[in-house]
Amino acid sequence: MRLALYQPDIPQNTGTILRLGACLGVGVDIIEPCGFPFSDRGLRRAGMDYVSHAEIRRHADWQAFQSARKAENRLILLTTKAAEPYTGFRFAPGDTLLLGRESAGVPDEVHAAADARLLIPLSPGARSLNVAVAAAMVLGEALRQTDAFPLRGEEA
Numbered sequence: 001m002r003l004a005l006y007q008p009d010i011p012q013n014t015g016t017i018l019r020l021g022a023c024l025g026v027g028v029d030i031i032e033p034c035g036f037p038f039s040d041r042g043l044r045r046a047g048m049d050y051v052s053h054a055e056i057r058r059h060a061d062w063q064a065f066q067s068a069r070k071a072e073n074r075l076i077l078l079t080t081k082a083a084e085p086y087t088g089f090r091f092a093p094g095d096t097l098l099l100g101r102e103s104a105g106v107p108d109e110v111h112a113a114a115d116a117r118l119l120i121p122l123s124p125g126a127r128s129l130n131v132a133v134a135a136a137m138v139l140g141e142a143l144r145q146t147d148a149f150p151l152r153g154e155e156a
Contacts, residue, residue: 001146001148002027002028005029005131007034009035010035013130020136027054028056029096076089076097077098089116099135102131
């Protein structure tokens with residue numbers, strides 16, 4: 001299981017997602033260009049000291065990400081433009097959960113490349129959740145389904 005961020009533009013969200021990945025043992029792909037310098041102070045502040053524990057793969061662009069991605073692993077796009085709720089989807093251990101730019105989502109070419117497009121059901125009139133909140137919700141369900149939550153030291 002992996003998280004992938006398509007051209008993130010808010011360093012605090014990226015830092016939070018890197019912390020999420022580090023804490024849950026999930027690698028994070030950053031598909032550049034980012035809307036901020038990747039070493040930005042806001043990234044470190046939100047990610048705290050967890051960023052150094054995160055397994056991060058940086059890709060120069062969408063094509064580089066696609067070239068590096070294993071074809072047998074599904075690309076699952078989280079988008080407000082989907083019709084299928086994540087709550088009814090069957091996740092697999094090799095899935096990559098892709099999140100778009102906070103300001104613009106992803107372009108049509110990325111939508112077309114996704115193996116599945118999922119949404120988080122929201123109350124009427126609500127547009128979207130913060131990208132880090134969305135990542136945590138869906139990743140939590142995916143890890144639950146695949147029995148892939150890390151065990152704490154005393155439970156191992």
